[in-house]
Amino acid sequence: MNESYGLVVRFTLRDADAAAAFDALVARTLEGIEAAEPGTLVYVSHRLHDEPLTRVFYELYADRASFDAHERQPHIQRFLAEREQYVSEVEVTFLDAVAGKVRAQQ
Structure with missing residues:
Protein backbone atom coordinates (compact mmCIF):
# COMPACT_ATOMS: atom_id res chain seq x y z
CA MET A 1 0.00 0.00 0.00
CA ASN A 2 2.89 2.40 0.60
CA GLU A 3 3.56 2.82 -3.15
CA SER A 4 0.00 3.97 -3.85
CA TYR A 5 -0.64 7.61 -4.61
CA GLY A 6 -3.91 9.28 -3.68
CA LEU A 7 -5.69 12.58 -3.68
CA VAL A 8 -8.99 14.21 -2.86
CA VAL A 9 -10.30 17.02 -5.06
CA ARG A 10 -13.15 19.27 -3.99
CA PHE A 11 -15.00 21.17 -6.73
CA THR A 12 -17.45 23.99 -6.06
CA LEU A 13 -19.72 24.38 -9.08
CA ARG A 14 -21.21 27.66 -10.34
CA ASP A 15 -24.92 26.72 -10.30
CA ALA A 16 -27.33 23.82 -10.86
CA ASP A 17 -26.91 23.89 -14.66
CA ALA A 18 -23.14 23.85 -14.29
CA ASP A 23 -21.54 15.49 -14.00
CA ALA A 24 -22.01 14.68 -17.69
CA LEU A 25 -18.38 15.65 -18.38
CA VAL A 26 -17.24 13.37 -15.56
CA ALA A 27 -19.28 10.47 -16.98
CA ARG A 28 -17.62 10.91 -20.39
CA THR A 29 -14.19 11.15 -18.77
CA LEU A 30 -14.73 7.95 -16.81
CA GLU A 31 -15.17 6.04 -20.06
CA GLY A 32 -11.58 6.93 -20.99
CA ILE A 33 -10.27 6.13 -17.53
CA GLU A 34 -11.88 2.69 -17.54
CA ALA A 35 -10.61 1.91 -21.04
CA ALA A 36 -7.04 3.18 -20.83
CA GLU A 37 -5.77 3.46 -17.25
CA PRO A 38 -4.86 0.18 -15.55
CA GLY A 39 -2.91 2.05 -12.84
CA THR A 40 -5.97 4.03 -11.75
CA LEU A 41 -7.30 1.93 -8.88
CA VAL A 42 -10.11 4.23 -7.69
CA TYR A 43 -11.66 7.29 -9.34
CA VAL A 44 -14.97 8.22 -7.75
CA SER A 45 -16.99 11.42 -7.88
CA HIS A 46 -19.17 12.08 -4.83
CA ARG A 47 -22.07 14.48 -4.40
CA LEU A 48 -22.44 15.88 -0.89
CA HIS A 49 -25.86 15.43 0.75
CA ASP A 50 -26.18 18.99 1.99
CA GLU A 51 -24.08 20.80 -0.67
CA PRO A 52 -25.67 20.23 -4.10
CA LEU A 53 -23.06 22.37 -5.87
CA THR A 54 -20.07 20.48 -4.45
CA ARG A 55 -18.39 17.40 -5.84
CA VAL A 56 -15.59 15.51 -4.10
CA PHE A 57 -13.36 13.16 -6.06
CA TYR A 58 -11.38 10.39 -4.42
CA GLU A 59 -8.56 9.13 -6.61
CA LEU A 60 -6.13 6.31 -5.90
CA TYR A 61 -3.33 5.24 -8.22
CA ALA A 62 -0.98 2.26 -8.06
CA ASP A 63 1.96 4.67 -7.77
CA ARG A 64 3.11 8.15 -8.76
CA ALA A 65 3.94 6.99 -12.30
CA SER A 66 0.33 5.85 -12.75
CA PHE A 67 -0.91 9.27 -11.63
CA ASP A 68 1.48 10.99 -14.04
CA ALA A 69 0.25 8.73 -16.88
CA HIS A 70 -3.35 9.59 -15.93
CA LEU A 80 -9.19 19.76 -17.23
CA ALA A 81 -9.87 22.27 -20.03
CA GLU A 82 -13.66 21.86 -20.12
CA ARG A 83 -14.28 21.83 -16.37
CA GLU A 84 -13.26 25.48 -16.01
CA GLN A 85 -16.58 26.73 -17.40
CA TYR A 86 -18.50 24.90 -14.64
CA VAL A 87 -16.26 25.32 -11.61
CA SER A 88 -15.84 28.33 -9.32
CA GLU A 89 -13.30 26.75 -6.96
CA VAL A 90 -11.00 23.70 -6.84
CA GLU A 91 -9.16 22.39 -3.78
CA VAL A 92 -6.68 19.49 -4.12
CA THR A 93 -5.32 17.49 -1.20
CA PHE A 94 -2.60 14.88 -1.80
CA LEU A 95 -2.66 11.85 0.49
CA ASP A 96 -0.06 9.50 1.98
CA ALA A 97 -1.57 6.11 2.80
CA VAL A 98 -1.06 4.94 6.37
CA ALA A 99 -3.22 1.80 6.37
CA GLY A 100 -6.07 0.30 4.40
CA LYS A 101 -7.25 -2.29 1.93
CA VAL A 102 -7.11 -1.98 -1.83
CA ARG A 103 -8.46 -4.71 -4.07
CA ALA A 104 -5.71 -6.18 -6.23
CA GLN A 105 -5.59 -5.15 -9.88
CA GLN A 106 -7.10 -7.66 -12.28
Missing part, protein backbone atom coordinates in the same frame (compact mmCIF):
# COMPACT_ATOMS: atom_id res chain seq x y z
CA ALA A 19 -23.42 20.92 -11.87
CA ALA A 20 -25.45 18.89 -14.36
CA ALA A 21 -23.00 19.65 -17.19
CA PHE A 22 -20.03 18.86 -14.93
CA GLU A 71 -2.62 13.31 -16.16
CA ARG A 72 -1.20 12.91 -19.69
CA GLN A 73 -4.25 11.09 -21.11
CA PRO A 74 -6.23 12.99 -23.80
CA HIS A 75 -9.53 12.43 -21.92
CA ILE A 76 -8.02 13.99 -18.79
CA GLN A 77 -6.57 16.93 -20.70
CA ARG A 78 -10.04 17.50 -22.20
CA PHE A 79 -11.64 17.25 -18.72
Whole structure:
Protein backbone atom coordinates (compact mmCIF):
# COMPACT_ATOMS: atom_id res chain seq x y z
CA MET A 1 0.00 0.00 0.00
CA ASN A 2 2.89 2.40 0.60
CA GLU A 3 3.56 2.82 -3.15
CA SER A 4 0.00 3.97 -3.85
CA TYR A 5 -0.64 7.61 -4.61
CA GLY A 6 -3.91 9.28 -3.68
CA LEU A 7 -5.69 12.58 -3.68
CA VAL A 8 -8.99 14.21 -2.86
CA VAL A 9 -10.30 17.02 -5.06
CA ARG A 10 -13.15 19.27 -3.99
CA PHE A 11 -15.00 21.17 -6.73
CA THR A 12 -17.45 23.99 -6.06
CA LEU A 13 -19.72 24.38 -9.08
CA ARG A 14 -21.21 27.66 -10.34
CA ASP A 15 -24.92 26.72 -10.30
CA ALA A 16 -27.33 23.82 -10.86
CA ASP A 17 -26.91 23.89 -14.66
CA ALA A 18 -23.14 23.85 -14.29
CA ALA A 19 -23.42 20.92 -11.87
CA ALA A 20 -25.45 18.89 -14.36
CA ALA A 21 -23.00 19.65 -17.19
CA PHE A 22 -20.03 18.86 -14.93
CA ASP A 23 -21.54 15.49 -14.00
CA ALA A 24 -22.01 14.68 -17.69
CA LEU A 25 -18.38 15.65 -18.38
CA VAL A 26 -17.24 13.37 -15.56
CA ALA A 27 -19.28 10.47 -16.98
CA ARG A 28 -17.62 10.91 -20.39
CA THR A 29 -14.19 11.15 -18.77
CA LEU A 30 -14.73 7.95 -16.81
CA GLU A 31 -15.17 6.04 -20.06
CA GLY A 32 -11.58 6.93 -20.99
CA ILE A 33 -10.27 6.13 -17.53
CA GLU A 34 -11.88 2.69 -17.54
CA ALA A 35 -10.61 1.91 -21.04
CA ALA A 36 -7.04 3.18 -20.83
CA GLU A 37 -5.77 3.46 -17.25
CA PRO A 38 -4.86 0.18 -15.55
CA GLY A 39 -2.91 2.05 -12.84
CA THR A 40 -5.97 4.03 -11.75
CA LEU A 41 -7.30 1.93 -8.88
CA VAL A 42 -10.11 4.23 -7.69
CA TYR A 43 -11.66 7.29 -9.34
CA VAL A 44 -14.97 8.22 -7.75
CA SER A 45 -16.99 11.42 -7.88
CA HIS A 46 -19.17 12.08 -4.83
CA ARG A 47 -22.07 14.48 -4.40
CA LEU A 48 -22.44 15.88 -0.89
CA HIS A 49 -25.86 15.43 0.75
CA ASP A 50 -26.18 18.99 1.99
CA GLU A 51 -24.08 20.80 -0.67
CA PRO A 52 -25.67 20.23 -4.10
CA LEU A 53 -23.06 22.37 -5.87
CA THR A 54 -20.07 20.48 -4.45
CA ARG A 55 -18.39 17.40 -5.84
CA VAL A 56 -15.59 15.51 -4.10
CA PHE A 57 -13.36 13.16 -6.06
CA TYR A 58 -11.38 10.39 -4.42
CA GLU A 59 -8.56 9.13 -6.61
CA LEU A 60 -6.13 6.31 -5.90
CA TYR A 61 -3.33 5.24 -8.22
CA ALA A 62 -0.98 2.26 -8.06
CA ASP A 63 1.96 4.67 -7.77
CA ARG A 64 3.11 8.15 -8.76
CA ALA A 65 3.94 6.99 -12.30
CA SER A 66 0.33 5.85 -12.75
CA PHE A 67 -0.91 9.27 -11.63
CA ASP A 68 1.48 10.99 -14.04
CA ALA A 69 0.25 8.73 -16.88
CA HIS A 70 -3.35 9.59 -15.93
CA GLU A 71 -2.62 13.31 -16.16
CA ARG A 72 -1.20 12.91 -19.69
CA GLN A 73 -4.25 11.09 -21.11
CA PRO A 74 -6.23 12.99 -23.80
CA HIS A 75 -9.53 12.43 -21.92
CA ILE A 76 -8.02 13.99 -18.79
CA GLN A 77 -6.57 16.93 -20.70
CA ARG A 78 -10.04 17.50 -22.20
CA PHE A 79 -11.64 17.25 -18.72
CA LEU A 80 -9.19 19.76 -17.23
CA ALA A 81 -9.87 22.27 -20.03
CA GLU A 82 -13.66 21.86 -20.12
CA ARG A 83 -14.28 21.83 -16.37
CA GLU A 84 -13.26 25.48 -16.01
CA GLN A 85 -16.58 26.73 -17.40
CA TYR A 86 -18.50 24.90 -14.64
CA VAL A 87 -16.26 25.32 -11.61
CA SER A 88 -15.84 28.33 -9.32
CA GLU A 89 -13.30 26.75 -6.96
CA VAL A 90 -11.00 23.70 -6.84
CA GLU A 91 -9.16 22.39 -3.78
CA VAL A 92 -6.68 19.49 -4.12
CA THR A 93 -5.32 17.49 -1.20
CA PHE A 94 -2.60 14.88 -1.80
CA LEU A 95 -2.66 11.85 0.49
CA ASP A 96 -0.06 9.50 1.98
CA ALA A 97 -1.57 6.11 2.80
CA VAL A 98 -1.06 4.94 6.37
CA ALA A 99 -3.22 1.80 6.37
CA GLY A 100 -6.07 0.30 4.40
CA LYS A 101 -7.25 -2.29 1.93
CA VAL A 102 -7.11 -1.98 -1.83
CA ARG A 103 -8.46 -4.71 -4.07
CA ALA A 104 -5.71 -6.18 -6.23
CA GLN A 105 -5.59 -5.15 -9.88
CA GLN A 106 -7.10 -7.66 -12.28
